[in-house]
Amino acid sequence: MxxxxxxxxxxxxxxxxxxxxxxxxxxxxxxxxxxxxxxxxxxxxxxxxxxxxxxxxxxxxxxxxxxxxxxxxxxxxxxxGMVMADGAGHRLTGFGGFPELPxxxxxxxxxxxxxxxxxxxxxxxxxxxxxxxxxxxxxxxxxxxxxxxxxxxxxxxxxxxxxxxxxxxxxxxxxxxxxEYGGVLSFGGYAAVGSEAGVEPGTMYFAFGQVFMGYWQGADGRIIWFAGLPTDAPPSPADMVRVPAAEWLSRLRDLYAGHVPGERLLRHTGPDDLMVVGRMERxxxxxxxxxxxxxxxxxxxxxxxxxxxxxxxxxxxxxxxxxxxxxxxxxxxxxxxxxxxxxxxxxxxxxxxxxxxxxxxxxxxxxxxxxxxxxxxxxxxxxxxxxxxxxxxxxx
Incomplete structure (x- = not known):
């Protein structure tokens, strides 16, 4: 028709x-x-x-x-591309994308x-x-x-x-x-760490473990990351906004202590570079x-x-x-x-x-x-x- x-x-x-x-x-x-x-x-x-x-x-x-x-x-x-790893920095698997697709x-x-x-x-x-x-x-x-x-x-x-x-x-x-709430508060941010993070341009990394973080290198060279703060009792969106970014960042740094490379990325992220996304829902x-x-x-x-x-x-x-x-x-x-x-x-x-x-x-x-x-x-x-x-x- x-x-x-x-x-x-x-x-x-x-x-x-x-x-x-x-x-x-x-x-x-x-x-x-x-x-x-x-x-x-x-x-x-x-x-x-x-x-x-x-x-x-x-x-x-x-x-x-x-x-x-x-x-x-x-x-x-x-x-x-993508790489899956554990929270200790060990590579689990990788994928370069399908060559016939964008x-x-x-x-x-x-x-x-x-x-x-x-x-x-x-x-x-x-x-x-x-x-x-x-x-x-x-x-x-x-x-x-x-x-x-x-x-x-x-x-x-x-x-x-x-x-x-x-x-x-x-x-x-x-x-x-x-x-439906997924049990995690979502955050993102930008970290200016240069080559320290060991990130290949054009590759997204997913690091699993006790906590999870995903990250990739943006067009400006900074690392863009996204991470979660598990909690069974999520605050309301209004309550999340009222918490200062520096406080959220402090909690994330405590949670990701020892995580590779989450600890380093969070150390190089300032409060102004933090994105408070909210509750992960579906x-x-x-x-x-x-x-x-x-x-x-x-x-x-x-x-x-x-x-x-x-x-x-x-x-x-x-x-x-x-x-x-x-x-x-x-x-x-x-x-x-x-x-x-x-x-x-x-x-x-x-x-x-x-x-x-x-x-x-x-x-x-x-x-x-x-x-x-x-x-x-x-x-x-x-x-x-x-x-x-x-x-x-x-x-x-």
Whole structure:
């Protein structure tokens, strides 16, 4: 079927949330002939929000479908290789990436937001800021979103791309599950250690043990690291912000004493270079992905936690698949059902694997051993996944 939006009869869409999934969903819908407006709760584009992330080859391939791969590559730093080690500095295994695929990109989340938003705006997508959703109501032929500023908007469908604390998720199903805490408080930072860290450019390191740390060399030569502070009783986000960065850094240094190279990296990280990311969370299985003319996409329905390395990539894939289904199937309900059937098995399997890694990081399970899958075995089904935009979606 041509990209004219006639499949489901949908002509217009409200996309709630302007993070990663929102702009990509709007771009994919536009390619399918559907006009989408993105409604974002923040008063401006969310610059400065979030820490670093990785965008895997499968996510980049999905971005290519909507013409946004080049702008994101320009914003990111390629890191093709990886090494797994223990906390004493002993190498366990390594992986140079798949030669036929592009390298995983690392970039600050805000830079990805900006690149995707700019691309969507350039393609004619409209963004409305300061629009915090408080309610939504359906009619037989549309859905109306109501915002905290007492304005409203109506379209044929409403798509919740509003993150792990999604309002749309609770509108669709008030009994939907809340995010699941993974037992770890997440932190990141920058360490100016030069060659002392023994880091090969273009390689990401994962050091397991009593505690976990990941790290790689950034484009400016500094080491970018991410680490966790296990705790069974996590403070609230507001309480975390109230703790001075120097205090968090002191606690991390105590925890990582003797860790290779965590002790050294933390010693060369100052309070101003610390990122307090917050609680490591994931979405458990969400029973209802859609209801009537409303549907969920991205972290609102399948946030796998940062341990997966796939959060952004899965959100981008889902945005493209949702648009394909709306393009090809006769009603929104059939399109949403096909979309869920295409996506649920993949995203939930990845989420379960990430939950297992979270247990290791929280000290609730053993670190990877000889029976652990090789990196090639782990990454092949993730990185080689492709969506054929030209293939027609069929119901059932």
């Amino acid at each position: 041509s990209d004219d939006g006639r499949g489901s009869g949908v002509r217009t869409a409200l996309v709630i949330g302007g993070g990663v999934a929102g702009p990509v969903t709007a771009l994919a819908l536009r390619k399918a002939g559907i006009t989408a407006t993105v409604y974002e709760a923040y008063p401006t584009a969310a610059d400065g929000v979030g820490a670093w992330l990785g965008l895997a080859p499968n996510g980049q391939a999905a971005l290519a479908t909507v013409g946004a791969d080049a702008v994101v590559r320009a914003a990111g730093h390629p890191v093709p 390298a995983t990109l690392t970039l600050p989340r805000e830079r990805l937001f900006r690149a995707l938003t700019d691309r969507a705006v350039a393609e004619g997508v409209r963004f409305a800021y300061g629009k915090r959703l408080v309610a939504a109501e359906e009619t037989s032929d549309g859905v109306t979103a109501h915002f905290a500023d007492e304005t409203s908007a109506t379209a044929d469908i409403l798509i919740g791309a509003d993150g792990i604390r999604s309002t749309v998720r609770t509108v669709i199903d008030p009994r939907s599950p809340a995010p 979405m458990p299985s969400v029973p209802r992905w859609y209801r009537g003319r409303m549907v969920l996409v991205g972290d609102s329905v399948h946030a796998p936690s940062s341990s997966s390395g796939q959060g952004a990539s899965l959100a981008i894939e889902s945005a493209v698949e949702l648009a394909r289904c709306l393009r090809d199937l006769p009603t929104p309900g059939e399109a949403f059902a096909a979309y869920e059937a295409l996506r649920r098995p993949r995203v939930e399997a990845i989420g379960r694997n990430a939950a297992a890694v979270n247990k290791v990081k929280a000290g609730k399970a053993d670190a990877p051993g000889p029976a652990f899958p090789t990196p090639e075995e782990m990454f092949r089904p993730l990185h080689f996944h492709r969506i054929d935009w030209e293939e027609k979606v069929t119901a059932g």
